[in-house]
Amino acid sequence: MFRCSNCHENLVKTKGANGLYWKCPSCKGRAVSLSILRRVLDKKYVNQMWQSAFKAKNLGQDCPICRKAMYEIYKPDQDVYLDICKRCQFVWFDPNEYEVAPKVEKAPEKKDHKALSNEATQMLAIAKVKLKPHKPAIVDDQLPDAWWKGVLGIFGLPVEEDMEKPSRPAITTWLLSAAIFLVSVLSFSHLMDVVMAYGLIPAQAMRGGGITFLTCFFLHGGIIHLLGNLYFLLVFGDNVEDYLGAPKFLLMTFVATFLGCLMHIALDPSSTRPLIGASGGISAIIVFYALQFPHARLGVFVWIFTYIRWLNVSVRFALGVWIVIQVIGVFEQVAGFTNVSAMGHLGGAIVGFIFWWFFKEDRQQKSLRRLDEIRSQRNV
Numbered sequence: 001m002f003r004c005s006n007c008h009e010n011l012v013k014t015k016g017a018n019g020l021y022w023k024c025p026s027c028k029g030r031a032v033s034l035s036i037l038r039r040v041l042d043k044k045y046v047n048q049m050w051q052s053a054f055k056a057k058n059l060g061q062d063c064p065i066c067r068k069a070m071y072e073i074y075k076p077d078q079d080v081y082l083d084i085c086k087r088c089q090f091v092w093f094d095p096n097e098y099e100v101a102p103k104v105e106k107a108p109e110k111k112d113h114k115a116l117s118n119e120a121t122q123m124l125a126i127a128k129v130k131l132k133p134h135k136p137a138i139v140d141d142q143l144p145d146a147w148w149k150g151v152l153g154i155f156g157l158p159v160e161e162d163m164e165k166p167s168r169p170a171i172t173t174w175l176l177s178a179a180i181f182l183v184s185v186l187s188f189s190h191l192m193d194v195v196m197a198y199g200l201i202p203a204q205a206m207r208g209g210g211i212t213f214l215t216c217f218f219l220h221g222g223i224i225h226l227l228g229n230l231y232f233l234l235v236f237g238d239n240v241e242d243y244l245g246a247p248k249f250l251l252m253t254f255v256a257t258f259l260g261c262l263m264h265i266a267l268d269p270s271s272t273r274p275l276i277g278a279s280g281g282i283s284a285i286i287v288f289y290a291l292q293f294p295h296a297r298l299g300v301f302v303w304i305f306t307y308i309r310w311l312n313v314s315v316r317f318a319l320g321v322w323i324v325i326q327v328i329g330v331f332e333q334v335a336g337f338t339n340v341s342a343m344g345h346l347g348g349a350i351v352g353f354i355f356w357w358f359f360k361e362d363r364q365q366k367s368l369r370r371l372d373e374i375r376s377q378r379n380v
Contacts, residue, residue: 004029005061005070005083005092022064027095031064034089034146042102049073049091053084065090089146153301153310157228160235161312163296170238172246176253177230177237180278183218184226195219199274202265217257219276229278236282236289243292244359252355256284260347267333267343275341280348287352290319292360323349 002011004024011022011031019039021032037046052073060072063085070083070092080100083092093101149159187194198215201207220226241249260280289296296315302308326349329342 002031002064003067005031005064006094011064029095030093030098031090032093032098034091037091040103045102049075049082049084053086056084061092063088063090064092149299150301150310153299154303156301157231158235158318159299161297161299163239163293166238166242168242170241172249173234173237173241176250177233180218180220180233181226181230184220187219188223191221195221195274195276199276200261200264201274202269202271204272205261205265205269213258213261214254216261216274216276217254217278217281220278221276225277229282232282232286233278236285239293240285240288244288244355248355248359252284252288252351253281256348256351257281259351260341260344263347264341264344267330273339275344277341279341280344283345283348284352284355286322287319287349288356290315291353291356 002022006027009026012025014023019036023030053071056071056073058072059069060083063070065088070085074081080097152159200212200216257280264275294316297312298318300311326342326345332338333342
């Protein structure tokens with residue numbers, strides 16, 4: 001049981017629209033996790049608070065979760081002292097301290113537009129999107145707000161931020177990931193034989209009736225190749241599956257794999273080097289995600305000599321960088337400098353764009369309905 005940092009009473013678990021927090025029934029102090037605060041309070045305020053905790057030297061009250069001393073920081077704008085536990089990533093607010101913290105602007109009250117025509121509803125949806133506050137393409141956050149984000153960033157992996165959770169479990173994405181993992185791991189003990197038998201060889205593209213257009217998707221050249229692809233599939237696939245539905249999601253993934261294979265073959269039809277990996281299909285998922293959810297952000301580590309920064313970038317800015325990298329990769333592929341099929345990635349990307357364009361007619365209504373559902377539940 002968590003205990004109050006002031007009066008040592010048992011804290012009461014309280015359910016708010018943004019998640020759980022713990023409140024003292026006696027002194028009215030509260031313990032709130034950093035992830036919840038990022039949804040409710042001004043983002044700049046939370047980032048500065050977290051960065052101050054790393055610089056803090058003064059110890060404050062005991063953490064209600066781990067019972068170890070928290071770090072005390074001073075917020076001059078509100079004239080308050082806050083206690084932060086870096087281990088548990090919780091902030092303790094004494095009475096009235098939470099109330100003076102700057103909040104995220106509340107959305108306008110939801111109105112009933114059932115009587116509006118379809119055309120009027122579409123116009124309202126477009127207006128809402130245009131009026132949404134614009135964030136810069138790149139925001140320098142200096143430090144990630146969680147240690148695990150830093151670990152992923154060090155390995156060059158982007159971290160999904162500012163994105164709502166899917167409205168339902170991404171069962172298809174997880175099953176597809178499990179199948180890829182199982183097939184790849186089982187093949188590692190005799191990888192070369194399996195790759196030569198089931199990888200896509202351009203010079204023998206139609207062997208087995210063309211079955212290798214499919215089987216190559218489930219094979220990977222090593223654990224790093226496998227885990228990297230699974231990470232991108234799981235991070236971006238759940239939201240795309242939630243929007244498209246399982247049948248369209250699978251159709252897009254495997255059509256993208258097929259076109260990626262065709263474009264790879266077109267680059268060098270006489271090649272006898274086998275192509276393996278799920279990257280073509282995953283490229284379609286990445287492109288669809290970036291176009292469909294432009295409000296999403298990615299956290300990335302940039303490490304150039306002594307310049308080390310944690311950047312929060314818009315997903316479309318990241319997509320632009322990714323496309324430039326793939327175009328450069330095609331030239332490297334033609335020159336024989338790389339074993340990565342950038343051409344296959346671009347083939348998958350084309351399918352992702354086509355699916356987004358084809359199914360974009362109702363994207364405004366779906367996105368705003370989901371956004372309104374979330375907003376109607378908020379106000380911790």
